[in-house]
Amino acid sequence: MSKQQEPAMFHFAKPARTVHTTWLHCSASDNPKHDDVSVMDAWHKARGWSGVGYHFFIKRDGTVQTGRPINRIGAHVAGHNTGSIGICLHGLKEDRFTKAQFESLRKLCRQINAAYGLQMRFRGHREVAAKACPVFDYRKVLGLDSKGYVIEPVGTREPVRLNAIPDTDSAATVNYPELDIGDRGDAVKRLQELLNSAGAFMGIDLKVDGIFGGQTAQAVIDLKQEYDLYPTPVVVAHVWRTLIAAEKAQAA
Structure with a gap:
C-alpha cells in the first residue's frame, strides 16, 4: 500500500x-x-x-x-x-x-x-x-520558533524601522516582528494601520488599538487570501512586505 x-x-x-x-x-x-x-x-x-x-x-x-x-x-x-x-x-x-x-x-x-x-x-x-x-x-x-514556525535563516530578513514599520527616515532598525493573536504593542498598531490602508477596498476598518484580537486576525486572513498568501493570522516578514507594498501602491 x-x-x-x-x-x-x-x-x-x-x-x-x-x-x-x-x-x-x-x-x-x-x-x-x-x-x-x-x-x-x-x-x-x-x-x-x-x-x-x-x-x-x-x-x-x-x-x-x-x-x-x-x-x-x-x-x-x-x-x-x-x-x-x-x-x-x-x-x-x-x-x-x-x-x-x-x-x-x-x-x-x-x-x-x-x-x-x-x-x-x-x-x-x-x-x-x-x-x-x-x-x-x-x-x-x-529550526522552529516557540510557536512552531520555521525561523528565517540569518540574513534573509530585511530591516525595518522601529517607530513606524517601515520609516525610512529613522536610523534605528529591527527585524520584521512576527505577530500573532494575543500580541500587543506599537508593532500591532502599525499592522492595523497597514491593514486598514491595504484593505480599504474590502471594507476593513480596524480600531488601531495595538491589540491583536479576533477582528485583526480576520483582517489578516482576508488580506492574505486576497494576495494569494496562506490564510492564517500569523504575520511574518513577507506579509509585512506585502502590506507595505500595497500601502505604497495606494499612495502613489
Missing part, C-alpha cells in the same frame, strides 16, 4: 483539503523489522483503523515513504487530525535517529512549508499528549 521513493527524488504535492499544521512523530521502536510504513499500516489496522494514520514515514536510511493519502485526513493526533499532516520517523531512542532521517525530514518540511507560503506550523505530538513523541528535538532539527 505504500509508495517508496528515494529522499532526493521525493516531491510533496499540496492536497486539496485545508492544512495548517504538520505534526511530527516517532514510531516508538528501534527494531529494524519495524522500519517500514507497511508495519505502521498493520499496527494501525490492528487497532481497527482503516490503515496507517501517518501521511509520511521516514526510514532510518532517510527514505521517505507515503502512507495515508495526503488528501485524506490522518489519524495520528487525537483531536487535531483535521487540517493537519502527519510525519513519523522510525525510532525510539533519541541517539539512534540518523542524520539521513533528519535531512529527509528537513527537505520534506521545507517543501511543505513552501507549498503553504512559508506559514506552515510544525508541532510535536508530545505538545498535546502525555507522551514523549517525538523523542528528538524537532524544534532544533527544523
Whole structure:
C-alpha cells in the first residue's frame, strides 16, 4: 500500500483539503523489522483503523515513504487530525535517529512549508499528549520558533524601522516582528494601520488599538487570501512586505 521513493527524488504535492499544521512523530521502536510504513499500516489496522494514520514515514536510511493519502485526513493526533499532516520517523531512542532521517525530514518540511507560503506550523505530538513523541528535538532539527514556525535563516530578513514599520527616515532598525493573536504593542498598531490602508477596498476598518484580537486576525486572513498568501493570522516578514507594498501602491 505504500509508495517508496528515494529522499532526493521525493516531491510533496499540496492536497486539496485545508492544512495548517504538520505534526511530527516517532514510531516508538528501534527494531529494524519495524522500519517500514507497511508495519505502521498493520499496527494501525490492528487497532481497527482503516490503515496507517501517518501521511509520511521516514526510514532510518532517510527514505521517505507515503502512507495515508495526503488528501485524506490522518489519524495520528487525537483531536487535531483535521487540517493537519502527519510525519513519523522510525525510532525510539533519541541517539539512534540518523542524520539521513533528519535531512529527509528537513527537505520534506521545507517543501511543505513552501507549498503553504512559508506559514506552515510544525508541532510535536508530545505538545498535546502525555507522551514523549517525538523523542528528538524537532524544534532544533527544523529550526522552529516557540510557536512552531520555521525561523528565517540569518540574513534573509530585511530591516525595518522601529517607530513606524517601515520609516525610512529613522536610523534605528529591527527585524520584521512576527505577530500573532494575543500580541500587543506599537508593532500591532502599525499592522492595523497597514491593514486598514491595504484593505480599504474590502471594507476593513480596524480600531488601531495595538491589540491583536479576533477582528485583526480576520483582517489578516482576508488580506492574505486576497494576495494569494496562506490564510492564517500569523504575520511574518513577507506579509509585512506585502502590506507595505500595497500601502505604497495606494499612495502613489
